[in-house]
């Protein structure tokens with residue numbers, strides 16, 4: 001009894017104070033962290049209970065010197081077995097429901113309402129009436145607008161992944177950049193696509209991730225809640241320099257964000273930006289350096305030289 | 320006692336031969352004796368484990384610092400791909416098959432497997448498959464990870480990728496042949512007095528494993544053949560440039576590879592269900608629950624694959640469906656873990672090396688199981704997918720479960736296989752080093768992943784250096800930990816103390832014949848007198864121990 005209380009208290013405390021996650025900088029992150037903390041509480045309790053029972057048995061039920069007898073003949077205990085089938089079942093059921101709830105709050109289910117829209121719906125000869133609209137199970141992939149939000153995201157950014165960089169295009173203002181700038185407190189929609197191989201767009205501080213798939217656009221809708229600079233990380237093996245495929249996300253206050261847009265537009269010509277972006281006519285090594293310098297890594301010169309010698313295997317940056 | 324000049328030819332002599340007339344050269348031939356094949360499998364697998372471990376040590380050395388300075392990122396990806404592939408397809412699968420081969424006929428009172436020749440063929444496919452794969456390292460290693468997702472796998476080098484595909488197709492064929500053989504043997508060749516419900520739990524686990532192998536491996540073969548067409552013939556099944564869909568490959572791949580994780584671990588679930596009752600002197604708790612939960616796991620294991628694709632091109636309803644099936648699989652797994660714990664509870668636990676590894680198995684597998692349930696929760700998995708959290712999770716399952724399980728099994732059945740006891744002190748040292756090293760290596764990876772370190776990278780953000788150094792130190796401890804094991808195994812095999820027929824006083828049938836067993840296993844087919852775990856009822860393990868023991872000594876002296 002006392003033990004139960006202690007285990008519960010420790011678990012509750014640890015569930016809140018594990019310190020295992022980076023700062024939460026988005027609305028989604030706060031939801032996910034809530035889920036993680038609950039799971040961590042339950043896990044901690046379970047861990048202490050089971051490992052405790054194990055250690056207790058090891059000490060209490062060890063074989064004494066010279067004791068060659070068998071233990072008690074006990075083949076099972078149906079009620080007990082039902083209990084330890086039922087308890088995990090209830091726990092995972094609870095976690096499932098909670099996860100489902102969080103998932104829909106994050107806008108995961110929103111996509112069910114928009115059907116996936118490939119360029120043109122294929123007409124099937126023997127079922128000419130069948131359109132995509134009739135196939136409710138086909139939908140976009142990623143995260144959509146959270147149900148709590150009114151209206152559409154104010155800002156839309158097209159994100160393109162290529163070995164080994166991200167390119168951000170702002171259709172409204174024509175800005176093209178290698179870093180992602182967004183305003184806080186607003187819904188932002190990211191349309192993700194990949195130009196060569198699979199990549200994944202991950203924002204650890206936002207707790208969101210979505211693969212970028214060549215030939216299929218995916219999507220993330222998120223809302224930053226905390227200003228600052230955060231890493232953008234590729235989380236799908238995309239080649240040797242996968243580890244170097246990173247950039248930055250800068251969350252501005254709405255005013256600062258407007259200033260940034262102004263200054264970018266004033267600079268005008270995106271051609272220059274484009275030229276500085278990976279993928280146009282650079283070698284792997286050059287843009288690798290872009291991502292390595294902020295990381296403070298020193299890649300040895302040989303490796304770079306070796307890379308430079310390699311043929312350039314990329315498609316041109318998208319326009 | 321019959322003295323016999325019969326040479327142990329490939330086809331065993333029809334009359335029962337006492338003693339062990341095996342020559343060491345048999346182990347290098349196309350022998351059809353399941354015991355020879357079992358040991359061939361185990362030794363071969365262990366050699367590949369050493370290679371896979373060396374690759375892992377090289378990777379950890381690279382990861383001791385953030386910059387790619389020890390090897391180039393290209394080479395790192397080669398190490399990564401070969402490490403994953405070798406560990407899974409050349410170590411865990413063959414090790415499980417080796418145990419199954421050695422144990423199943425002995426446990427059910429059969430003289431051999433149902434299809435001895437097929438069995439030998441299955442084994443002899445493994446070395447070419449492995450040598451092929453390893454050799455690729457010296458000209459062009461595959462670098463797309465053990466999952467080999469297109470389009471990356473289609474443009475990282477045709478030779479390496481082609482070798483990888485061929486090697487796995489060969490290994491997969493071996494696995495299918497083995498699975499078929501295990502299934503038929505267990506269902507058809509039991510001694511008449513053994514109903515399914517009196518069968519050792521290892522055999523139940525192998526039924527579940529074999530079903531999974533037979534259902535899912537062909538799908539992997541299909542996926543790899545299509546991938547090979549894309550790679551070599553320029554088709555576009557998965558290549559988006561030609562209108563293919565790379566996500567379809569992922570579905571096919573994981574349709575095999577999720578069940579595969581149960582193929583990796585179920586045989587060891589079976590083995591631990593044998594070891595714990597013997598060394599705790601208590602019947603297994605909830606025989607039926609443990610037996611049937613294997614089958615439930617293997618069924619559920621077939622419908623959870625897309626949990627590896629939560630952040631891929633997976634629509635919302637699929638994400639929710641696979642979340643729930645994955646969560647449910649925790650229930651039968653929990654039944655097993657609780658069953659083992661309850662078996663220990665009230666027993667008389669002897670801290671043999673086998674038991675220590677069994678305890679380590681439960682302790683670490685539990686952690687992998689808990690993090691597994693967390694990963695099933697879609698919103699959380701979206702954060703940690705493809706990070707070091709996942710790396711920590713699957714190593715707790717694969718290392719804590721499968722590798723501890725194999726070591727446990729070796730310490731437990733070594734006397735049966737070789738007729739010699741292993742040194743227990745060195746066994747304990749081996750356990751302590753492995754357990755410490757394993758936790759030191761993989762525990763910090765949970766935090767790394769949560770904090771933002773993605774996996775499969777040769778260079779990483781310097782903020783993660785400290786924990787990576789800890790992990791690297793842990794991996795060196797693990798590397799060192801195998802040394803006492805290897806020395807112990809080789810030394811004991813040659814000079815260890817002679818093992819009686821039944822050193823652990825166990826009740827299952829494999830202990831009721833000599834150590835090592837005669838060529839056709841049993842002088843006379845045994846008749847079941849007790850259930851496999853009827854400890855505490857005053858049964859004496861064998862009819863006349865003295866007779867068995869005396870047989871054991873003689874032929875060995877003759878060689």
Ligand code: HEM
Pocket residue numbers: 371372375376378379399400402403404406407410411463464465466710714717718721722760773774775776794797
């Ligand atoms: C000997 C100790 C071991 C160490 C130090 C070790 C270390 C590692 C490391 C550092 C990675 C790279 C993780 C990543 O970036 O994704 C890795 C991947 C992996 N390991 Fe191990 N590992 C060990 C044993 C094992 C065992 C016993 C197994 C299986 C039975 C295994 C299976 C795998 C697999 C499947 C991968 C994924 C490869 C891939 O991403 O393609 N490892 N291991």
Ligand SMILES: [Cu+2]
Pocket residue numbers: 199200234235236237238239241242243245
């Ligand atoms: Cu990448």
Ligand SMILES: [Cu+2]
Pocket residue numbers: 576577580623624626627
């Ligand atoms: Cu899985």
